[in-house]
Amino acid sequence: MIDLDLGPLWLTLQLAGATVIVLLLVGTPIAWWLAFTSSRLRTIVEAIVALPIVLPPTVLGFYLLIALGPHGLIGGIWKDFTGSALSFTFTGLVIASTFYSLPFVVQPLHGAFEAVGRKPLEAAWALGASKLDTFFTVASPMAIRGYLTAIVLGFAHTLGEFGVVLMVGGNIPGQTKVLSIAIYDHVETLEYAQAHTLSAGLLIFSFLVLLAVYTANRRLPLQVT
Amino acid sequence: MNQLAAKFDLAFPSFHLHVNMNVPAEGITAVFGPSGCGKTTFLRCLAGLERAAAGSMTMNNHIWQDDSQGIFVPLTQRSVGYVFQEPRLFPHLNVRANLQYGWKRTLESARRITLDQVIKVLDIERLLDRRPHSLSGGEQQRVAIGRALLTSPQLLLMDEPLSSLDLQRKQEILPFIHKLDSEFHIPIVYVSHDLHEIVELAKTVVLLKEGKVAASGPIEEVFSQLNLRHLIPENHLxxxxxxxxxxxxxxxxxxxxxxxxxxxxxxxxxxxxxxxxxxxxxxxxxxxxxxxxxxxxxxxxxxxxxxxxxxxxxxxxxxxxxxxxxxxxxxxxxxxxxxxxxxxxxxxxxxxxxxxxxxxxxxxx
CATH class of the missing domain: 2.40.50.100 (RNA polymerase II/Efflux pump adaptor protein, barrel-sandwich hybrid domain)
Structure with missing residues (x-):
């Protein structure tokens, strides 16, 4: 029996789960605004949201490390309120992952809301539904496929991050030592068996999640055209 | 008598809507004009979907918009039913849930029209458990009309509700629209570029040209006016x-x-x-x-x-x-x-x- 620490796996799932939840809360309003605004700022915001796709994770990680540090823009405020810094903590990792995975949640939602369009919303308003009511009872159910895609991509992308985590989180067991870093560690110390087990586990898990979601997506009765 | 009075001034880059209308709030009022004369924009102003910078609208002494007093009641709070050119049914809900969507959001005390009445008048009983995408265009539009009616609106706005349908479907729906007036006594503003529909349905007519009211009044009076050639095609004069x-x-x-x-x-x-x-x-x-x-x-x-x-x-x-x-x-x-x-x-x-x-x-x- 291989001596395997499952801590990193558990931590990774927690990180990905927390990140997806934060991303849905942050990404939904951004995607909604992008889909329905006529503001000139739209293209600028679109470009900023897409940045993490093209930037090397180390660049993003570097700036986040500064921003999350005790004297940084985010970290400083956090420290004023909580008394502790953000860098090299789990919360810091969630914030970093949120930036890192933002486009993978915002873009599918943006596309889905655009596909819904204004027309059904106007119909709902005319039937007496408030804007928030319309969002929950018309726009969201119609954009359900966009949500599924966003959740899967956001989750999977966070599972797979390495560079940003290494820069921002360091390698603290139980705090910031996630799966991808644990695998890297095992390889560095030539523990190939452990690296194999974790890698294969992550591979199979990711595949099963994607398979389940694509199956569900296909079976959804909703046809939005 | 109850009146529907509206005054809107709304400028677009290529077009200026400058409408002043005062019609009895009863029966069907048809708004006619060629494409691009501002019919739909006018209807959207009546609904509150477009907001004219300078506008006022009163419906039976309810002020829905008066910019001189800073009043603008949003569409959600207006007792208005809107039937769009396309049915715009909610695809994730079946016909029954579509019909009930507005009904559920209408105050109990304001509900005058019942689901049973609407089902009967529009003949949609057998469609109730079906999904919108499995219905024909005419059936979808009937459901859309029913859905709007079930909010028991004080005013029903219809934007060329038959334009996406072929002649046979049109003939199928026209009698239902006739019945809306006689059964439910809801004043209707009906936008159309089809004079056949208007001649058949309307009690009052408003002729729009280039964003302005060119003629309006009881339809028999308007249609017996001379010098309408610039407003009505010759084969409809x-x-x-x-x-x-x-x-x-x-x-x-x-x-x-x-x-x-x-x-x-x-x-x-x-x-x-x-x-x-x-x-x-x-x-x-x-x-x-x-x-x-x-x-x-x-x-x-x-x-x-x-x-x-x-x-x-x-x-x-x-x-x-x-x-x-x-x-x-x-x-x-x-x-x-x-x-x-x-x-x-x-x-x-x-x-x-x-x-x-x-x-x-x-x-x-």
Whole structure:
């Protein structure tokens, strides 16, 4: 029996789960605004949201490390309120992952809301539904496929991050030592068996999640055209 | 009497809507005009979907918009039903849930119209458990009308609800729209570019041109005005006559219609004696003779008339419109040459020869 620490796996799932939840809360309003605004700022915001796709994770990680540090823009405020810094903590990792995975949640939602369009919303308003009511009872159910895609991509992308985590989180067991870093560690110390087990586990898990979601997506009765 | 009054001023880069309308808030008010004249924008202003910078709108003493007082009631809080050009049903809900969407969001005390009533009037019982995408266009539009009705609106706005349907489906839905007026007594503003629909449905008509109201009033009055040529296509120009079916002639296959000035004979109509029927007599189908012909004519409808008014004579235009009185107003289009030959002047006694009576397709049975 291989001596395997499952801590990193558990931590990774927690990180990905927390990140997806934060991303849905942050990404939904951004995607909604992008889909329905006529503001000139739209293209600028679109470009900023897409940045993490093209930037090397180390660049993003570097700036986040500064921003999350005790004297940084985010970290400083956090420290004023909580008394502790953000860098090299789990919360810091969630914030970093949120930036890192933002486009993978915002873009599918943006596309889905655009596909819904204004027309059904106007119909709902005319039937007496408030804007928030319309969002929950018309726009969201119609954009359900966009949500599924966003959740899967956001989750999977966070599972797979390495560079940003290494820069921002360091390698603290139980705090910031996630799966991808644990695998890297095992390889560095030539523990190939452990690296194999974790890698294969992550591979199979990711595949099963994607398979389940694509199956569900296909079976959804909703046809939005 | 209850009034619907609206005044909107709304500028777009390529177009300016400048409307001032005051119509009775009852029956069907048709808003007609060519594409791009601002009909839909006007309707969206009435709903509060577009906000005119300077505007006011009152419906039965409820102020829905008055920018001089800073009042603007958002659509969600207006008691308005809106039927769009496309049905816009919610694809994730079945027909029943679509119908109930607005009903659930209407105060219990404000609910006057019930699901059962709507299902019966619109004949959608067998569709209730189906999804919108499995319905035909006509069925979807009926559900959309029902969904709007179930909010028990004080005003129903319909934006060319039949334009996406083929002729047969149109004929299927028109009688339902007729019934809305008689069954539920909801004033309707009905936007259309199809004069057949308007002639059949409307009580009041508003003619829009380039974003402005060019004519408005009771439809019989508006359609018997001279000088509408710039507003209405020539093949639709003609007075409306309210008639009652009085007799069927089986031998010759004719039906006799009674109107204030006499009788009209038309091809057989599959309707009951006593039923009311609005017909349009196109100006181009009416000719004028100064004295009754001494020879026989194949035209059945020959009526005594007097000349009321002679329309504008334009040197570049070979035709001129004449307004006659046959007990009710009648328009006739004749050539300028005939006007000179007949020496027509107002008050002159003549005969009007009606070559055809435009009848709407029979949809009521």
């Amino acid at each position: 003609g007075a409306l006559v309210e008639t009652t079916i009085v007799e069927h002639d089986q031998e010759f296959g004719l039906t006799t219609l009674k109107f204030p000035g006499g009788h009209l004979q038309v091809p057989h109509q599959n309707r009951h004696i006593g039923e009311r029927l609005r017909v349009q007599i196109l100006a181009k189908d009416v000719s004028i003779i100064s004295s009754p012909p001494s020879f026989q004519t194949s035209v059945l409808n020959l009526l005594e008339a007097s000349v009321l008014e002679i329309g504008e004579v334009k040197p570049e235009h070979p035709f001129v419109d004449i307004k006659l009185d046959i007990g009710c107003p009648l328009l006739a289009t004749i050539t300028r040459k005939s006007l000179t030959t007949l020496k027509l002047h107002s008050g002159q006694r003549v005969h009007a020869q009606i070559k055809a009576v435009a009848l709407s397709p029979e949809t009521h049975q």
